[in-house]
Amino acid sequence: MLDRPEVPATDEPKTWRDAWFDRDLSWLEFNRRVLQQALDDRTPLLERVKFLAIFTSNLDEFFMKRLALLRTRKRAELSQSIGAPATELHLQSLRQAVAEMYAQQGEAYDNAILPQLAENGIHLLQWEDLTEAQRERAHEFFTRNVYPALTPLALDPGHPFPYMSNLSISLGFVLRVPDSEENLFARVKVPNILPQWIALEDEDKSKWFYLGLKDLIHHNAETLFPGMTIVDSTSFRITRNAEVELDDDDDTESLRTVVAEELRQRKFQPVVRLEIESNPNPWVRGLLMRQFELTEDDVYELPSELDYSGLIPIANLDIKTLRDEPWNPVIPNALLDDEADIFSVIKAGDLLVHHPYDSFDATVENFIRRAARDPKVVAIKMTVYRVGDDTPFVRSLIQAAESGKQVACLIELKARFDEERNLHWAKELEKIGAHVVYGVLGLKTHTKIALVVRKEADGLRCYAHIGTGNYHVKTARVYTDVGLFTCDPVICNDVVNLFHMLTGRSRSPNFDRLLVAPINMREKFLQMVQREIDNHQQGLPALIVAKFNAMEDPELCRAIVEASQAGVQIELIVRGFACLRPGVEGVTENMRLRSIVGRFLEHSRIYYFANGAETPLDGEFYIGSADWMSRNLSKRVEAIVPVEARALKERLWEILDICLKDRRQAWMMQPDGSYQMLTATDDDPEVARMGTHQALMALTLHRAKDRLA
Incomplete structure (x- = not known):
């Protein structure tokens, strides 16, 4: 269990602040659930490889969008309003979580996924593993297809420190002139226009052999620096901040021009993370830290691969026994x-x-x-x-x-x-x-x-x-x-x-049925939550079931806590991060929160309010584009529509009900903000054992067969 900053205890009556959970730690908990798909041996092998890549991509976005913002934001007022931790403690908690997941990812890749791939004829090799014939083919590929695309960039009085693009893998070489003791630095970018794993043909068509592009460049580097001595090399990868603050409120400025300038500036934003191979050359490590103005907390030594997204072509190999069963959507x-x-x-x-x-x-x-x-x-x-x-x-x-x-x-x-x-x-x-x-x-x-x-x-x-x-x-x-x-x-x-x-x-449009942000959506949601409280207090049925992607809007969080404290049953299905912890004594005891993670990314937003109805289908259903986040409700144009036809309500309730019964893909958020994966037993109904996605696919196929019968 990670050490998480606790909300300071007070003598005041418990409020929604006592159930608040940090957004960033909650988001990392979501990516931990994604990583678990790669660790879970119930997941088909090539799908596990895919989830390694998705985990990496998600984490890249987290660093690009959040880290620079967190380091520069003054959190004092925020801390007072929602009990957020102090900046330094908060960043240390994030680093601890990230480092722990890096270790899990590397352990799974090296000790589970690579051996299992090899058992199935898919060999991701290092140079030392190649046969002499394979080395000859690899060298020929390098000469023809890689060498012309490389651009060695040296650092010396005549060559400034080379520009490095976001998320690119580089090899940092320590060079010396023969008979000299002075270290020289040169950087070679691993081209992202080429496959990151090079296929080495083999006569046995039941086997696949690959060599990493980075490894190929490393072991042919002498051709890049003739006459120089290569002392050492270290692979690394940088992440730049993606937040560019430009003024787009000037009517005289073309928004297209502003966005084009933002894209240009993003290429030169500060580096917020340095990923580097384990046991790197200390001179190269120090040089990079000084150049990019990084601290030790910004550097992550990875135990295995630097970028698993390069494995996507491997994950996409057409080997049906190692993939999820194909799914062909059905025509209504x-x-x-x-x-x-x-x-x-x-x-x-x-x-x-x-x-x-x-x-x-x-x-x-x-x-x-x-x-x-x-x-x-x-x-x-x-x-x-x-x-x-x-x-x-x-x-x-x-x-x-x-x-x-x-x-x-x-x-x-x-x-x-x-x-x-x-x-x-x-x-x-x-x-x-x-x-x-x-x-x-x-x-x-x-x-x-x-x-x-x-x-x-x-x-x-x-x-x-x-x-x-x-x-x-x-x-x-x-x-x-x-x-x-x-x-x-x-x-x-x-x-x-x-x-x-x-x-x-x-400026003042009227909407009779649509909930539109930022005009009336938050107000309508708050009214519907309050109505459930009123109905419960009057002895009428009251229930809130909501399925969406993320939750952090303070007003809605406060309203949900008040509903829970009043005794309203609340079921939340939140795929990503959630800033409200369920099961907190005296605060959210009547609220449960789960996350569904699997072969499909849960993106739908469905909202249900019982509104005093005795049966679910007599309650109110809404669907639309907005999550319960401040940005959705205040800073974006969003639309949510009521669904009123009974047959359509039945289908929406069916989706929610399957999610609530899931004991295969579902994770329950715990009072401390962590998540626990549910486990099905033989006594559970089949739909619970199948999981949400498999159950809905089976149901869709069953309906298709019924109409053909």
């Missing part, structure tokens, strides 16, 4: 006919989709694709937060604009790490005359909505999609998200008003 019944008119389907009744169980292509993509081609459609409007490469949505919008339809697309240029891609698609849409806007000044637009306006016999009719996930075809295969298709005139009018707010100058 109403859309099975290739000629089915999606607008007629929606007009017949609201449609709920759950990805990746339901086909994204046959539903969300189809909605925009058909709208672009339909001569009755007069306008298409969409918000884009993360859209991906070669996106079919932008192609459809381009087709619609070229055919004379009005196209309005709000592209969020400040979607972290997707800025460059979003800038590209914004320019492509502008070229063909689409209306491209970049959102509301001072707010990120995070809502996932699309609107189609269609000319029909009785006049214009609007069709809307309100979802929890991005319009991104790749993530739709691995993220779980829900979405509502509707032509309800009240909801669609709200969506129209929301787009008017986003594209125009509407």
Whole structure:
């Protein structure tokens, strides 16, 4: 158990502060659950390799987005308001957690995953392990494909310290002129345009042999420094801060220009972490620390690999016995006919989709694709937060604009790490005359909505999609998200008003059914929590079940604590970090909090309030784009929609119920902020033993078979 800073004890009555848990420690606890997927021998072997890479990628983002911020922020006022620990103690707690997980990752890779890969014919070798024939092939590959791409950079009076890009692996060489005792430094970047593991062909097609690119460069380094003596080498990797503070509140400044400048400056931001091989050359280690102005707390000596994301091609090897069973999303019944008119389907009744169980292509993509081609459609409007490469949505919008339809697309240029891609698609849409806007000044637009306006016999009719996930075809295969298709005139009018707010100058839009941040969402959520308290006190059924990604909004945390103290049962399903600890005596005894981690990334946001109903299906359900975080409720444009059709409520309750029964992929948060993995027994129902994802896949296939019967 890690040493975690405790909230100071007081003589005052217990409040929500007594159950507060630090956001950053909670996020690291989430990444610990991701790492556990790689450690768990129930996970197929190549999927374990994938989770090693995901853990690394997650940790990279944590350091880029949080560490510099934490080191520069004055936390005094924050400490007084929520009992946060002092800065130095806090950073030491984070370092302890990270170092512990690095050790677990390296131990699992070296002593479990590598041997098991070898047992299955996949050999990730070091130079010393190669046969003479393999060394010859490796050297030939180096000469032809690697050597020309390398750029040795020396440090001496004629050569300044070389620029080093974020997250790049480098080899730092200690060189000497023959017969000299003076150390010279040279850096060679390991090219990220090449595979990080080089395949060495073998006649036996049942075996795969690979050599690390870094190792290949190291053992051919004499060709890079002819006439010099190579004394030693050390591999390392730097992480730069990704937080660039630029003023985007000036109406005279193009937001595109601001974002482009932010991308440029990000390349030169300060280094916040140095990852270096174990037992590094001390001279190189000290040189790097001085150059990047780092302390010992910023340096991590890794026991094995520096960057496991290079293992993704290995994880993607087509060896079915070592992978999760393939999953092919199912087309909803109403859309099975290739000629089915999606607008007629929606007009017949609201449609709920759950990805990746339901086909994204046959539903969300189809909605925009058909709208672009339909001569009755007069306008298409969409918000884009993360859209991906070669996106079919932008192609459809381009087709619609070229055919004379009005196209309005709000592209969020400040979607972290997707800025460059979003800038590209914004320019492509502008070229063909689409209306491209970049959102509301001072707010990120995070809502996932699309609107189609269609000319029909009785006049214009609007069709809307309100979802929890991005319009991104790749993530739709691995993220779980829900979405509502509707032509309800009240909801669609709200969506129209929301787009008017986003594209125009509407300052006080009215929303009858939508919960929209930052306008009315927090207030509505607080009212619904208070209503559950009132109902419980009046002897009426009261229950809150909420599924989302992260929780740290102080007002909602306080409201949830008050509900728990009043006796309301609260079930929270929070995939990522949560700043409220359950089971704290006198504070959150009636609250439970769990996290589901597995082959799909839990991304859907579903909110349920009993509202005095005797049965779950008579309660209130909501879905949408917002988590219970201050940034979502105050600094982003978000939309959440009520789901009212009974059949759709039944499906949402089914999702929540399966998550609450899960004893295979579920982790329960403990009163100290740690998480405990649940374990199924033979007495548990099958759905609990299967886990959420397997249970929902099985249920989806069962329904598909029933309709074919």
